[in-house]
Amino acid sequence: MKKLFIFLMSLMLVVGFLPSLSSASTKGLKVHFVDVGQGDATLIQSPNGKTMLVDGGSKSSSVELVKFLKEKGVKQLDYVVATHPDADHIGGLIGVLENFKAVNFIDSGFPHTSQTYYDLLTLIDQKNINFTVPKELDKISLDEQLIIRVLHINDEAKDSNGASIVLKLTHNKVSFLLMGDADTSIEDYIRKKYDVSATVLKNGHHGSKTSSSAPFISQVKPKVAILSYGKNNSYGHPDTAVEARLKNVGAKTYKTAVDCDITVTSDGVKYDVASSCGKMQSKKPSTPAPVKKSDTKPAIQPKPxxxxxxxxxxxxxxxxxxxxxxxxxxxxxxxxxxxxxxxxx
Incomplete structure (x- = not known):
């Protein structure tokens, strides 16, 4: 009878009456670093199907960000995080909250006087979204397979960048460090207190020279580095010294201004990186169109x-x-x- 039972169970597996181990496995983690121009926006799609958006770029990127979320099948945002209240991080969140249901909103708590921040807080209140200012080492309960902790927050910082929420997301052996606009002083603080090693580093402050110090990069030792910034920005982002430091530790650098939307997929052991443009397009360079004589004259720039x-x-x-x-x-x-x-x- 025992042999017959084993045979019947095996037969049912073969013909599909019982799920195999592979079909019962959970989905992987997807972390999207969205191209929002000169700003930051990171969408996290967890293995259990829940979602978290960290920052949302500027107001001008709102339409594209909403479109991106819809394309990724987002119906609801379980968590929205504003790392700090600068316009290039929270401006686009207004359009997002107008188009998607959000359950929880996590804020740095740093007081800001801009109209953008006021409008965002008003919208959160109108939609009755659960509003939280976390503490250092608080855990965000998005998925049991993930550990997401706050490594830094300071609502009494001297400026908004100094208030930046820093998050570390761990998916078994694959980890992500999201730095907001944290500067070198914050980097020094967290690297001396916590394990900042990470597979993927979203560099602080768009690759500015105010962040990504050599000691910090050496301690993180990322395999992948993400620089989120806009083309031809007036700030000089990213800094060449930052790029050199990343290269020195062997990190593969991706840039939203070059690679557009960047997605890191993880099964908890292995990871893959894909980008929506840049690297893929470079394989087949297009033949430049012939330049007409009339096109060679420099365009006259209108004066303000x-x-x-x-x-x-x-x-x-x-x-x-x-x-x-x-x-x-x-x-x-x-x-x-x-x-x-x-x-x-």
């Missing part, structure tokens, strides 16, 4: 109609999204959070 404004209200009448450092109308006194962007909403 106005470069001095008494206050942000007046400036936004001409430049609704504010202006960046290096723009003729930029004034440091109007850049209250000292993030290199004046009068952002």
């Amino acid at each position: 109609t106005q470069t001095y404004f008494k206050n942000c209200t007046e400036l936004r009448k001409v430049y609704p999204n504010g202006v960046g450092k290096g723009h003729p109308a930029y004034q440091s006194k109007m850049d209250r959070d000292k993030d290199g962007w004046a009068c952002e909403r």
Whole structure:
């Protein structure tokens, strides 16, 4: 009888009446570093099907970010994290919350006076989203297969970047370190207190020289580094020294300005990296079109109609999204959070 039972069980497996071990296995983890121009946005799709969005780029990237989330099948966001209240991290979250149900919102708690931050908080209140300011080492319970912990948060920081929430996500043997806009002082703090080694590092502050110090990179020892920034940005991101440090530790660097959307897939042991452009396109370089004589003349750049404004209200009448450092109308006194962007909403 025992032999007959074993035979019948084997037969049922073969013909499909019972699930095999492979068909019962869980889905993998997907972490998407979304191309939102000069900003940050990271979508985490966990093995159990839950989702978490960390930052959302600027307001100008909102439409594309919403489109990306829909393309990835997102119906609901279980967690939304604003690492800090700078416009290039939270601006796009307004459009996201208008288009998707969000269950929990995690905030740095850093007080900010921008209209963008005020509008975001108002929307969170209107939609009755659970609002939390976590503590250091708090765990975000997204999936039992994942460990997501807060390694840094400081609502009393001297500036918004210093308040950045730093997250470490561990999926068995594959780990991710998401640095927000954390600078070298925060890097020094967390590397002396915690295990910061990670398979994938989303570098702090878009690859700026204010972050990604040599001691920190050497301790993280990432296999993959993600630099999220916009093409031809006025800040000089990413810094060449940062790229050199990543190369020195053997990290494979991906850039949203070059590779567009970057997706890291993990089964907990192995990982794969795919990008939506850049590397794939470089395999078949296109033949340049012949240049017409009329095209060789340099385009005449129109001069700004106005470069001095008494206050942000007046400036936004001409430049609704504010202006960046290096723009003729930029004034440091109007850049209250000292993030290199004046009068952002």
